[in-house]
Amino acid sequence: MKVGVGLPTSTPGHDRELLLRWARRAEELGFSSLGVVDRVVYDCWEPISALTLAAEVTEQARLATMILIGPLRTTAELASQAAELQELSAGRLVLGLGIGARHDDYQAKGVDPSRRGRALSEQLAELRMDPASPPLLVGGGGPAFLRAARFADGYVHGGGPPRAFAGAAARARAAWREAERPGSPQLWGQGYFALGDAQRGADYLRDYYAFTGGFAERIAAANLTSPRAVKDFVRGYEEEGCDELVLFPTVSHPAQLERLAEAVAA
Template identity: 45%
Template sequence: MELGIGLPTMIPGVPGEDLLASAVRAEELGFASLGVLDRLMYDGYEPLVTLAAAAGATRRIRLTTTILIAAYRADRSVLAKQLSSIDRLSGGRLVVGVAAGGRPDDFEACDTPYERRGRRLDDLLDGLRRTWSGGPDPLNPGPSRSDGGPPLLVGGHTPQAMRRAARFGVGWIAGGSSASSYGDLADRARQAWRDEGRTDRPRLVAIANVALGPDAAERAERFLLDYYGFLGWKAEIAVKGLITEPDQLREFVDGYRAVGCDELILFPCVSEPGQVDEIARVVLR
């Protein structure tokens, strides 16, 4: 199982130089990928701009949107151009994780209907695939790509999301939960692949929240309660899923490896660049 690290783009007040320092250090330590979150109506960095900056600061590490709320972006041609540009700037290191999203305010800010976000995402992914494969597409913003474009991961737990992943993606991505729960969901993703008539296996990816070191847990809990405050009492679920002890993190990683996860991306919930080293000491053996 590969291990990635998330950039703390959604923690308010993180200096840009700290984000890039974290990206460079993650590559030096041997993490497989950098992840970024997406939320428009929150005090954080825009994920595609962040990955473009990280592309210039690094040379080998994959750059992954985990996930991009693509459906609120009104202009598919612009999005296709942005994604292709990051992929080319990075030498083909971009992986595009997408999901329908669950925050109405992000969609309202873009004058995009929240209620039809699933259908909109289907249309958008189909269009991106046609744009990159050279199929008939009047909105094609440039030359087609011989490689079919960046790999697509699709997130979500619903049957519709699983079907979407099997139809458009190379894999499926999910937020952190227990290893047994993730294993059950991964089985559903594999079944969706078979139902779609695919003979390959899905790449299984997951993300989890981590905060290690003195006072890190308390600060991370405050951040998570604020970030997931739109969920009301359910924000406590995110706090309960926070990993705060080295032994807990080792057990979590081992559990995901055992159920067949291909890549686990660990998101620091405190902002210091040194958090990358703290996590690496525990999980990179």
Template identity: 45%
Template sequence: MKVGIGLPVSDPAVLLDWARRADAGPFSTLGLLDRLVYDNPEPLVALAAVAGATSRIRVQTEVLLAPLREPALLAKQAATLDRISGGRFVLGLGVGGREDDHEVAGVDLRTRGRRLDEQMAVMRRIWAGEDWSGTAGPVGPAPHRPGGPEVLFGAFQPAALARVARFGDGFLAAAPPSWAGGLIETVRGSWAEAGRTGEPRIVAQANAALGPDDVVDDARTAMGDYYRFTGGRADQMVAGMLTSGERIRQTVRQYEDLGVDEVMLYCYGRDPEQVERLADAL
């Protein structure tokens, strides 16, 4: 079982310190959330800096809100990050649900699922090195990984879960073990029905904070602010934050029993010493 860390979004200035500490520890991946109308770093720009500050750990968007972006430029950005990181980039994608994000991007919230499907078809063609049209050639650079970086989808609804088999390499399960199992089985079922070989890679996500009360309180406040648009669900998510080593180990074991390949421990608090505390807890 691999374990990664989700970087905090409340202070971009601390990201490189977090990244270097994680790169020196037992962690497999560094993840970063996405929003447009929020005081968070843009994930592709931030992860490029993180990739340059590290040597072995993977960098992952979790999730990038693809419908807010133009597909040809997004494909170029992803391929560039894949190349400069030496293949350490993982493109986690989702559709998002904030009306304000879509308003500012100038795209229709109601068509975000269809837009993502269209974007994936375009990006796969670009990463394969095909000509754009009869008058425009290939959009480079070629990605480090043939066919493009690894693509994971975060989703909850059946139609969105089926997107993993159509366009992706795996699934981001942002759900507790108690109901992640059903989502994972749906993804595996659609994968088999689509005739895909092998298995989809499954990455789970849990929210965690370790340290003195002020560190945990900082994490809870930041997480509550990020998910405030969900109303009462934000309070439930904050209440479910893992704040002890035993709860973290128990949750990792539960995901392992579900056949999860990697667990991302998302940290909303700014204190970079959480990296060492998490390593000790594991």
């Protein structure tokens, strides 16, 4: 299993200097990929722009959206953005797409959320048939498993303990079988960490996930706040057959990255 790290693009205090430094250092520390999230109605950076910036200061790391809310962009717009970044990064983009979890993101963009599942499927079909398409992943639950098998190279899980990942991974594989796709799906997982300053990390998660109601507390409580917790999490994901696990910061500080690298290496 490869281990990647998220870029600080939505944590409080994110800025250009931190992002450049973070991306550069993450690659030096051996993280296999740099991940970004996508939200419109939140103080954060647009994922493709952030990855474009990161692409400039890195050479090897894959650049992954986990996930990008596909239906919020027109397919033509997304395809050209993706193709451009793919070229700029010498083919390092992995485009993870989903419908997202929030209606207000759709309202902000003036997109009808009621047709988002269908819109995403149509978008994926179009992207996939473009010879310039980057590798695709699909995230989400329910219909997302077949969507991943139908249009993509794999499935990206939304986060949670290894056991939750295992359940989703089994479904993603089952859909892959049903679709008679050769081989097996790429399986990506993700988690949050705050090594030191757990309180700030929890505050950020409560705020970021406030729209989920009581669920935000659970996400905050699951934040990986010790090297031990990180190690157990990484091992758990590896045992469940994850191909690439991306750990997202909840605190905007370069020391977080160093501590994560130590915890993962130990």
